Amino acid sequence: MQDSLHLLRTRRFLPIFTTQFLGAFNDNLFRTSMVLLVIYGIYRNAEQEATFSAIAGGLFILPFFLLSALSGQLADALDKARIVRIVKSVEIAIMIFGAAGLLLQNVPLLLIALTAMGVHSTFFGPIKYAILPQHLTKDEVLGGTGLVEAGTYIAILCGTIFGGLLVHQRSDGSYHAEWAAVGVLAVALIGRVAGGFVPAAPPADDAEIPGYPHRGMDWHIIRASVTLVSATLHVRRLFLAILAISFFWAMGAVLAAQFPPLVKNVFYGDQGVATLFLAVFSVGVAIGSVAINRMLKGRVSARFAPSSALLMGIFVLLLFWLTRNWPASTELVTFREFLRHPLAWAVVLDLLGVAIAGGMFVVPLYAFLTTTVPKSETARTVAANNIVNSGAMVLATLMLTGLVLVGFSVAQTLFLVALGSVIAAWLGWKLHLACD
Template sequence: MTIAPSGTRKALIQNVTHLLGTKRFLPIFVTQFLGAFNDNLFRTAMILLVIYGIYRSEEQEAMFSAVAGGLFILPFFLLSALAGQLADATDKARIVRWVKTAEIGIMLFGAAGLLLLNVPLMLVALAAMGIHSTFFGPIKYAILPQHLRSDEVLGGTGLVEAGTYIAILGGTILGGLLVVQDAGGRYHAEYAAVGVLVVAVLGKIAGQFVPAAPPSTEDSGTINDPDLPRPGMDWHIVRASLGLVRATMHVPRLFVAIMAISFFWAMGAVLAAQFPPLVKNVLGGDQSVATLFLAIFSVGVASGSLVINRLLGGEVSARFAPISALLMGVSVFALYLLSAAWSPFPELVGTRQFLAEPTGWPVVASLFFVALFGGMFVVPLYAFLTTTVPKSETARTVAANNIVNAGAMVGATVLQYLLLKVGVSVEQTLLLVVAGTLVSAFLGKKLHRACLAAGHP
């Protein structure tokens, strides 16, 4: 199985250059780009504002970061089944317009929270953005086969993924820059409040141009158990979620792929939650250093996706997954050792002074390699998940993956919260990630063996 056989690589390159000029692709690309950008703009501004401008307790800051991550993730766990059913049963362009309209209302709450320094308002907006992303997530994968020719789908998918990483990076950097400190030492986020509203409106405008994408009539029993009922919409959240996961996870290759992806995102949830408190309370950096960490992580994951695509030569394969997970673990352990040995500054310092320290660049390098090897691990697994299912079942498969991913991330967040409550330090929670990479390496090896047994590379 290959993403791009050698005879078609030139065509895929042409696809990448021309799709951005087509009405079939550009609106959904811009819409998803702006959604990912706004997610990260708001979350970064909120977390930095709360940690640097509101709370004054290391324990409070670590707890807030963990709770914020959990609130954003929880809707994926609860509502992904409904999102997958809607995406397969309703015009996807109509859903895009619904969620983009909702985003404007959500960001009104978010902007108010940023302006008033009101933590509950910000958390309400964050949870609502999690719901927004839950319903939009399956669409960006499932809509492409309907709007693009079969020889364009992979090129379009690559553009969407690349655009998402760029949006994450841009939103993270801008979110950090728009949280400013005045002469009196107080932190403000007025510009960020305006920014999230402007981006939400632009996303709504872009969503209006997405072409109609009615439900697919293709039907295949290759994934879902033919003995299981396949009704229209099941609005019972628990029953729908359990049914969707059961109907997808009974396929061995999908089960292992989803479990491997879930462990990756569980580790990612722990890392992302601890970056700001780790920077402030352990490394002594200000919000610019925290922004640098988040940006480096995004760049690292994007770089990992490019590296692994080059190594695999276009094949969808898990053969590099075990070594990638192990190298990620080594990098996280190096970050832990550097953090544990760090001598904090007497006051918070900016990026220049942080990097001037002898161990400043090694800390950044270890973080980059954590993300690099993480990207090398997870990107082929997503490609495997989305290219081995029928078009009519892509949204449901992605939704099932999102449910399990979210469950793993919520579980990791709860465990992290409990560890912090019993006195485990912020830097020591990195050891939880190290342990998780060992499980991920095992699952990656198991998936590779399953692929070989099925005749795939």
């Protein structure tokens, strides 16, 4: 039951896993290439770099806030496999623009493509979780969710590494990303092929369950979003789960936005060190996502959520201390030079700890969302979660941008993330009391 790897040998799971893996890989191949190209090859100012990272993160998140209600309705109303094929076809067109932005080093074009990829992920997001209860048995859903989450972060790792490798510096000091442009197009094409093998997942017919009446399509974006969120959050257990996940992603948005500036302007590392940081974080979340399934033995529970959130906060607080005590430098170092520093392995292990605790915290909560509502409502529930999550992430990135502009350092924003983990732990504890 807790050994979920057998799912990778089944058609009811492998195609959606592969499609999600390739989508996450391409997102991060493009985003890493873009961020490294802009920060190391275009901008030369620490404030500009931090502001760009925050704006890029906000633009990617914004479609989740605006369009999740529509995507959730469509996913519950139509065959989810059909939507997968449409979305993956659109990804090819988006990556044509993204590749052009990388080749031309055009920041507005890159940001347009990034926002479009946010729209792409908005429509795919509810499906990757909502399709699991249709294709898996009840005691396989936590394991399947953990594998999807672990696979996503391994894909982030691979996309991050390739994004870092494919942005190269020429002898004249300029940075170029021609191979990254080719890569994002190739992966989009392969992802469309994988999406074609996802088994049919027609709308579930269990709307007669009390408390979950069938709802038709509402194309008014704002009204649909308000209706969807209010209809979901009035259920206490869902309210607590969604708020806990939202705090997690708000903290994650700040950390993700700060990674490149943190590496360059605090640890004085080049793009290789930035890739190392993102890779370590991705591996950590993957480890935590798989470990929590074994700890819970396949049972969907928030039992370990409070301790996981507090542990994450402790590791972030330690990272804050390490940034405060890192010596200043006048030049950037490679990742090999970075690892020779006496405190370097403390930084790496600390990042790994942050990520493992984060994976252990969030995976059971996603499984909880998809297993405690009727199958006809799973995509809407995930979409409502995405709306609240994205709102929290947008607010977090706006707050981060404002703090940077008024003079807050990267280290000081890490301290705020550590404080936020206490709230996430409290919400996890309330959910545990309400449901377990």
